[in-house]
Amino acid sequence: MVTIDDIARIAGVSNTTVSNVIHGKTKRVSQKTIEKIQQIIDDHGYVPNMSARALASSSSKVVALINHLDPQKSGNFLEDPFHSAFIGAVEQTLRESGYYLMIRTIINCDDLRAFLRNWNVDGLFLTGVFQEEDIYSTLSSLETPVVLIDSYLEDYNQMINIGLHDFEGAYLATQYLIENGHTKIAFACPPMRKGGVVVKRLEGYKKALEDHQIPFKSELIFEREFSTSGTTELGTMIAKREDITAIFATADVMAAGIMAGIQKSGKKVPDDFSIVGFDDINWCRMTHPMLTSVHQDANIKGEIAADYMMKLLEGEVIQKKSVILPVSLSVRDSVRKL
Amino acid sequence: MVTIDDIARIAGVSNTTVSNVIHGKTKRVSQKTIEKIQQIIDDHGYVPNMSARALASSSSKVVALINHLDPQKSGNFLEDPFHSAFIGAVEQTLRESGYYLMIRTIINCDDLRAFLRNWNVDGLFLTGVFQEEDIYSTLSSLETPVVLIDSYLEDYNQMINIGLHDFEGAYLATQYLIENGHTKIAFACPPMRKGGVVVKRLEGYKKALEDHQIPFKSELIFEREFSTSGTTELGTMIAKREDITAIFATADVMAAGIMAGIQKSGKKVPDDFSIVGFDDINWCRMTHPMLTSVHQDANIKGEIAADYMMKLLEGEVIQKKSVILPVSLSVRDSVRKL
DNA sequence: AGAATTGAGTTTAACGCTTAACCCATGACC
DNA sequence: GGTCATGGGTTAAGCGTTAAACTCAATTCT
Numbered sequence: 001m002v003t004i005d006d007i008a009r010i011a012g013v014s015n016t017t018v019s020n021v022i023h024g025k026t027k028r029v030s031q032k033t034i035e036k037i038q039q040i041i042d043d044h045g046y047v048p049n050m051s052a053r054a055l056a057s058s059s060s061k062v063v064a065l066i067n068h069l070d071p072q073k074s075g076n077f078l079e080d081p082f083h084s085a086f087i088g089a090v091e092q093t094l095r096e097s098g099y100y101l102m103i104r105t106i107i108n109c110d111d112l113r114a115f116l117r118n119w120n121v122d123g124l125f126l127t128g129v130f131q132e133e134d135i136y137s138t139l140s141s142l143e144t145p146v147v148l149i150d151s152y153l154e155d156y157n158q159m160i161n162i163g164l165h166d167f168e169g170a171y172l173a174t175q176y177l178i179e180n181g182h183t184k185i186a187f188a189c190p191p192m193r194k195g196g197v198v199v200k201r202l203e204g205y206k207k208a209l210e211d212h213q214i215p216f217k218s219e220l221i222f223e224r225e226f227s228t229s230g231t232t233e234l235g236t237m238i239a240k241r242e243d244i245t246a247i248f249a250t251a252d253v254m255a256a257g258i259m260a261g262i263q264k265s266g267k268k269v270p271d272d273f274s275i276v277g278f279d280d281i282n283w284c285r286m287t288h289p290m291l292t293s294v295h296q297d298a299n300i301k302g303e304i305a306a307d308y309m310m311k312l313l314e315g316e317v318i319q320k321k322s323v324i325l326p327v328s329l330s331v332r333d334s335v336r337k338l
Numbered sequence: 339m340v341t342i343d344d345i346a347r348i349a350g351v352s353n354t355t356v357s358n359v360i361h362g363k364t365k366r367v368s369q370k371t372i373e374k375i376q377q378i379i380d381d382h383g384y385v386p387n388m389s390a391r392a393l394a395s396s397s398s399k400v401v402a403l404i405n406h407l408d409p410q411k412s413g414n415f416l417e418d419p420f421h422s423a424f425i426g427a428v429e430q431t432l433r434e435s436g437y438y439l440m441i442r443t444i445i446n447c448d449d450l451r452a453f454l455r456n457w458n459v460d461g462l463f464l465t466g467v468f469q470e471e472d473i474y475s476t477l478s479s480l481e482t483p484v485v486l487i488d489s490y491l492e493d494y495n496q497m498i499n500i501g502l503h504d505f506e507g508a509y510l511a512t513q514y515l516i517e518n519g520h521t522k523i524a525f526a527c528p529p530m531r532k533g534g535v536v537v538k539r540l541e542g543y544k545k546a547l548e549d550h551q552i553p554f555k556s557e558l559i560f561e562r563e564f565s566t567s568g569t570t571e572l573g574t575m576i577a578k579r580e581d582i583t584a585i586f587a588t589a590d591v592m593a594a595g596i597m598a599g600i601q602k603s604g605k606k607v608p609d610d611f612s613i614v615g616f617d618d619i620n621w622c623r624m625t626h627p628m629l630t631s632v633h634q635d636a637n638i639k640g641e642i643a644a645d646y647m648m649k650l651l652e653g654e655v656i657q658k659k660s661v662i663l664p665v666s667l668s669v670r671d672s673v674r675k676l
Numbered sequence: 677a678g679a680a681t682t683g684a685g686t687t688t689a690a691c692g693c694t695t696a697a698c699c700c701a702t703g704a705c706c
Numbered sequence: 707g708g709t710c711a712t713g714g715g716t717t718a719a720g721c722g723t724t725a726a727a728c729t730c731a732a733t734t735c736t
Contacts, residue, residue, distance in 0.1 A: 001455065027358075029570050037551070039449075041593075045451070045452075045455075047451075047455040047456050048456070049393070049455070049456065049458070050389075050391045050456045050457050051388075051390075051392035051393040051398060051457070052389075052393050053459065054389035055387070055389040055390050055393050060389065062440075076423055076426035076427055076430065076636075076637060077426055078416070078422040078423055078425055078426030079422070079426060079431075079620070081417070081419050081422075082420035084417070084419070084426075085414055085415040085416055086416060087416055087422075087441075088415055088416030088422075089413035089442055091416075091442075091443060091649055092414065092443060094444050095442070095443055100440060100442065100457070101438075101440065101441050101442075102400075102438060102439065102440050102441075103425075103429055103441055104437050104438065104439075105429060105430060111386075114383075114385045117339065117383075117385040117387070118385050118387065118388045118389050118390050119385070119389070120389065127507055228620045228623050228624065229363065232624075234624065254440070255619075256621065256624035256625075257623075257624055259624065259626065260623055260624045260625075260626065261379065261627065269626075280564045280590075283418070283594065283621055283624075285566050285595075285598055286566065286570075286594035286597065286598045286625060287594075287598075287624060287625055287626060288597065288598065288601045288607075288625060288627075289600065289626075290602075290624040293343055298414075299414060304625070330468070336475045
């Protein structure tokens with residue numbers, strides 16, 4: 001393995017000079033030397049050792065994306081297509097700027113703390129909301145930049161958040177159903193967590209109902225884990241209900257499952273039940289009928305999240321405490337006009 | 339940040355002793371001291387610094403999952419649900435054994451080489467096949483354990499491969515269609531690559547035809563990128579063909595897209611066209627009709643891949659050069675008996 | 677002309693951990 | 707009673723980089 005000292009020896013200079021060249025501290029080195037050293041580096045295929053660099057500078061060029069594993073339900077967090085597409089986009093953007101992405105599932109705060117000490121990660125993405133208060137206090141006491149994704153926890157707004165117009169999205173979806181003559185609209189979502197997107201989406205749903213003088217009924221709210229079996233079952237259940245003509249689901253994964261359940265029960269979408277999903281993943285175009293869904297873009301979201309991370313890593317002070325991405329409605333065939 | 343030296347000082351021993359305790363080299367330390375040191379470690383929340391450890395021992399506890407980015411088509415590799423579920427499972431298993439997963443997209447061999455030198459990664463997963471020969475020669479010259487996923491490159495079989503009965507899977511699917519009276523069976527796949535799974539699946543398809551005296555027709559082979567738009571388009575095209583009654587697609591993503599295209603054209607599945615997919619991802623149960631598909635399990639595959647990696651990392655010599663996982667057919671509603 | 681600045685480097689300690697090579701009692705063995 | 711193994715440690719070098727502090731000439735300022 002060729003080291004910085006090897007390069008220095010070959011070039012007949014000190015390793016500091018080589019280090020300066022590598023880091024573009026061009027004031028300290030003459031043009032001639034720069035070129036010579038650069039040539040030698042290229043010739044020998046020298047690449048700095050990240051561990052050594054991390055040790056010496058306590059900066060590792062690693063950004064971690066933390067995923068919180070709910071102890072009870074040990075699901076595979078990459079099973080949600082939107083989420084994994086988002087992660088792919090983050091990796092791509094980070095890579096282009098010379099950073100590395102580490103993916104880490106943590107199960108509690110100690111786990112997180114240990115991880116942070118283990119690796120001097122330069123930055124942290126946190127997706128979703130965590131139940132434990134101590135995680136956020138741990139994080140906000142850190143000097144490490146943290147980018148939250150989809151968090152509505154106001155107390156910790158010293159960390160930047162990349163979010164979405166969840167309220168508006170839900171409003172849009174509900175309003176669209178109402179405009180199509182629906183008044184008996186169910187709301188399907190995964191278990192709500194304080195500070196999570198679902199809460200906001202529920203607000204949007206409620207507001208749309210209210211604005212159209214439709215009374216809110218709590219028996220039309222369905223909280224379910226978004227496993228395939230669970231949502232399909234929910235669909236078969238809904239299929240029997242006379243007091244429902246439309247469903248707004250806060251994730252396409254759920255919407256599709258519910259749709260499958262309804263169809264399995266011999267009912268039709270959109271003839272018997274209308275459905276609107278959320279996220280507008282590719283699969284919306286592959287269901288039959290194609291799913292109408294609130295659109296958000298995983299690639300753009302990932303790119304923006306990574307861009308902000310880069311800015312923070314470069315020491316830029318960002319006033320903005322959150323970036324809220326726009327939503328729109330992708331109208332397809334899963335809603336019928338009553 | 340509390341270091342090993344801090345612990346040593348507090349315990350009144352040398353850091354070597356602490357190190358020995360941490361690594362369970364219990365022969366060298368008395369029981370009393372072990373307990374005392376362990377206590378101090380716990381009390382102070384000491385966690386070893388991975389960079390320092392990696393530097394000193396040239397082993398980093400990091401396993402990288404390498405993804406090859408095709409220069410022309412810059413897709414997001416995490417958009418395929420099967421693949422991302424697989425990665426999620428790998429991370430989970432590695433984590434439970436104290437390893438860390440880094441995800442890295444590489445664009446060529448230099449990129450890979452630089453990455454490997456940068457980080458002394460302990461192990462490497464390679465998913466899919468790479469075009470460049472030099473990548474494999476680079477890898478096989480390494481001391482680093484490499485686990486290939488879904489590779490049929492025989493020349494480099496010093497690396498273990500976690501694969502699937504692709505031939506059998508395709509045979510099963512095709513045979514099932516034939517048993518249901520189909521003889522005009524199209525084969526839809528992403529662009530074939532030497533050593534990739536698609537080649538094997540094509541063989542299985544051909545063999546099934548042959549065994550049932552159905553002539554193979556090359557005009558029924560459709561190679562397409564598996565973007566949503568591309569496959570939907572393929573579906574609308576197929577919808578017009580009189581010489582096709584069934585389609586076997588080598589990925590559910592494609593099958594679903596084709597199905598959407600067919601339905602968009604006003605034709606019905608399975609009434610007008612029967613379809614069988616491959617992978618049996620969750621979404622197969624969410625299409626309408628539900629998609630019949632060749633089943634493989636992403637979680638099990640990920641777990642097994644990670645398990646073999648662990649064994650290799652622990653220095654175990656594995657005779658087996660490949661693990662071939664079984665397939666089965668998940669029969670649902672997308673095939674009609676003619 | 678002397679002081680101050682600049683350019684182009686070098687020296688050296690430090691980052692936190694591992695590990696080979698020592699050290700020194702104590703007890704066992706013949 | 708001297709030799710050997712063994713248990714329970716310690717010392718110190720080294721992993722590859724960074725960065726603060728230093729050096730030493732040449733130039734600029736006043």
